[in-house]
Amino acid sequence: MAYFSATQLQTLSWTSSINPNVTYRTPKLLFYPKPLRVSFSSSNVETTTLTKDSSTTTLRELCYGHVQEHVIRRAEEVGYVIPTEVQLQALPFLFSGRDCVLHAQTGSGKTLAYLLQVLSVVDSQRSAVQALIVVPTRELGMQVTKVARMLAANPSEHESGLKSCTVMALLDGGMLKRHKSWLKAEPPTIVVATIGSLCQMLEKHILKLDTCQVLVVDEVDFMFNSSKEVSSLKRLLTSYSSSKNRQTIFASASIPQHRRFLYDCMQQKWTRADVVHVHVNSVEPMPSCLHHRFVVILS
Template sequence: MTSQHQAPETTGEDREATTTFSELGLSDAVLKGLKDVGYETPSAIQAATIPLLLEGRDVVGLAQTGTGKTAAFALPIVSRLDVSQKTPQALVLSPTRELALQVCEAFESYAAHVRGVHVLPVYGGQGYGVQLSALRRGVHVVVGTPGRIMDHLEKGTLDLSQLKYLVLDEADEMLKMGFAEDVETILAETPAEKQVALFSATMPAQIRRISKNYLRDPQEVAVKTKTTTSANTTQRYLMVSYPQKVDALTRILEVENFDGMIVFVRTKNETETLAEKLRARGYTAAAISGDVPQAQRERTVEQLKSAKLDILVATDVAARGLDVDRISHVVNYDLPIDTESYVHRIGRTGRAGRSGAAISFVTPRERRMLGAIEKATRQPITQMQLPTVEDINATRLTRFDDAITAALEDGERISKFRDIIAHYVEHHDVPEADVAAALAVVAQGDEPLLLSPDDVLAPPAERGERRGTEGRRERTDALGAGRRDRGRRSGTALAPYRIEVGKRQRVEPRQIVGALANEGGLSRDDFGAIKIFPDFSIVELPAELGGDTLRKLESTRIGGRLIELKPDRGRKPRRREA
C-alpha cells in the first residue's frame, strides 16, 4: 500500500523559512558542489524528497517540470555513490535527449567535488562508439532515453546487474511518447533490490500500476505551489545564447525606460561579476547574495530606494523579502531552477498598483523550463526581439530631445546663454544652428551620440554621465563603440603589467579596461595592448603609474578575484608611436 507524504503548500515567500541543504543529510562533497553552483536553499520537492531517498525509501514524486526535481533525486544518488564500482550504479530514464543532457549536466555539477565520478548520457542520434567506450572504461550514472537503453540491453553492452538506484523522470511524458512497454522491460531487467524514484506531473492509471508493481512501499510526495503572478506585470522573454547575455542586457538597458531594476542570476559569484560589467558600462549597479552581511545589504537596499543605485544584481535568497516600490523591472539573466522562484522574482515588481515588467533570458536548452513557467503561471510570456542599433539610436535621440526640452524650461539660464550665443555669432559670423550643434558636441564629449551599424557594444573606459529629467542617471555614451584613436597621447611611455586573471576566469579585454579605469581613474588613452593567457593577462599601462593609483589597482577585483596588478618584468617599456 502506498503511503503518502503531502509537502506543505509552499510559495516563494514561505520558502524563506525552509531548511538549508546542509540540514538534509547530504555529503560534504555534494554540499561543496552545491555551493559552487550557487544553490542556497532547497525547493519544496527537494526538501521533502531528499531525506526520504537518503533513508533508502522508494519515492513517488508528483511535481511539475520546473520544481527542482532533478536535484531532488540526483543529490542523494551522488551522496551515496561508490566510485570503486565500475558498473552502473544509477540509471535515470528521461523522455527526450534534451532532458537527458540536462540531467547529465546537473549530475556532473553536483559531483564536481566527488573524485572519479563518471556520468554518461545515452540517447538516439549519438554514435554507439562513444557510449561503448565510456561503458567499457566504467560509468557510475547512466542517463538515457528508453529506446537507446533498450538497444544496449539487447546488444548486451549495458550491465545493470549491480544497479542500486533507478529514476523514472517525467514518467507520464514517457508513457505519452509510447515508451510504456520499453520502460517496463527495462524495469524487469534491473535487480530486485534497488531503490526507485518515480517523478510525474500526473498520476494516470498506468503509472499507478508501474508504481504498484515495481516500487516497494513508496512514499508519495506531492508539492503544491503558489503560481499566481501580478496582473500589473508584463512578462517577456528573449531567446539568447549564454555568451550573448551581457550584450543583450546592455541593449535592453538602453531602450527600456526603467527606474529601479533587479537582475537575477543563479550563483553568488555571478552577482559581482555581472555588477562589475554593468558598472564598466556606466550604470550604477551593486551585487547582493547570501554571503553579503546584513548591514551591507541594508545599505544597498537603501541606496536602491533613494535612487543612488539603479540596478541590483541578486540571487534568489538575497532578494527574498525585498520590497522597494521603485523597482520597475525584473530581469531573469539566468532562469530560476523552479517555477516558484520565478513567481517570487517577478513579484518584486508591479507592486502597490504600479505597472512592472519582467524580462527573461532563455537559452535554447531552457525552452522546456519556459514552457513549465507558462503552464504553472497559466500566463503566456511574449517573445521579444533583441533591440537593434536603430532601436538604440531612436531611444538616444528621444532622450536627447527630452533633455533639450527640459533645459528650455529654465528660462533664466536660457536667457543668459542666449546673450552668450548672440555675442559669439556677432563676432565669428557663424550661423546659430552651427553654434548649437557645436555646443552639443562639447556636451557630448568624445563618445558619439549615435551608434553606427558596425559598432560593438563594449564598455567605455570613460563615461560621460548626467542626471535625466526624472532624476535617473542617463548615460550620454551608453554603449561604447570600441577603442578610439590613441594617438592623442603620442609619446606616452607604456609598460606591461601582469594581472592574475585570464581565460580560465573567462575574463574579456572590456572587463579589464572597465575595472582598471574605474578603480584607477584611468582614461582609455592610458591603455595599450591587452593579451589574455590561461591564468593571467598582460596589460600595457603608463610606465609611470603614481603610487596611489598603483595601490588602488593592486586591490582591484575582476569577477570577484583579486588581480594583484604588478609590473611585468619580461618586457621593456616601449613608446607609443606617433
C-alpha cells in the first residue's frame, strides 16, 4: 500500500472517470460500486475507467436500507422518483459515511442528496441537534428548511406516538429570542443556519455541536470567498466541532481550483483525509422537471 504526504497529494493526478460527466477524487481511491485495480508509480496514480450500468435506478432503490420509508414516500409524492446524476453518484458515498464535496450545477439535486443523508442519520427521538446545514443567505436557508420539513414530516406520527424530526431555521433577520427558548427547552433535530446567527448562538453557548453527526456547508465557494464569513466558517469547521466526530458535506455549483480546495480540506482538517470529490460536469442536461420563474417587484 502506498502512502502520500499532504504535499504529495496536491501534485497527484486524482481523476478517475466512472461516468463521462462525473469524476471522483479521493486520496484512498475507493470508488463505488466496484473496487478499482490501482497501480502506483513514484510520480503518479494510474486511473481506471468504469462504465455505469445502463439500467434505470430509482431513488427508492438507491435509498433502500438507509432512509426511512415515510421519507422516501414523501419524496416520491412530490416527484422525486428517478435520481439525478449527482444523487446517483454521491448517495452511495454519503450513505457509507464518507465526507464529500458535491460539485454540480444549480438545479442538479445536491440539496436533496445531502438532505436524504441527513435524514438517514438523525434520530428524531433524541432531543439534540444532530445535523447542521450552513447556508450563505436567508433566502437559500428558507428553501432548504422548506424541503427538509417536507421530507421529515411523518403522517403516522400521531398513530405511532413517535416524534417527527424537527427543523429549525436559524437565519439572519429571524426571531433569535424565540430560537434561544426553543434551543434551551427542546433542541431541534436539524438546524439550518446562516453563519452570523449561528455564531451568536455558539458564542453564547446556547447551541452546542457535541451531538452533531452531520455538518453541511451549502454554496461553500461563496462562503469562503466572503471576507465577512470566512473566519467564522473556519472557526466552525475546526473549533466548534471536529471533523473526526462528524460527517462533513460541502456543496457548490462552482469550485475554482478544486484540487487546491481538496488539499486545504485535508490540511486544515475541515474534512477527514478520505474526502471524496463528486463532480458532475456542466454539460450534464438540467432535469426536465425543473422550472425557473421570476417575479418583478415594482417599488
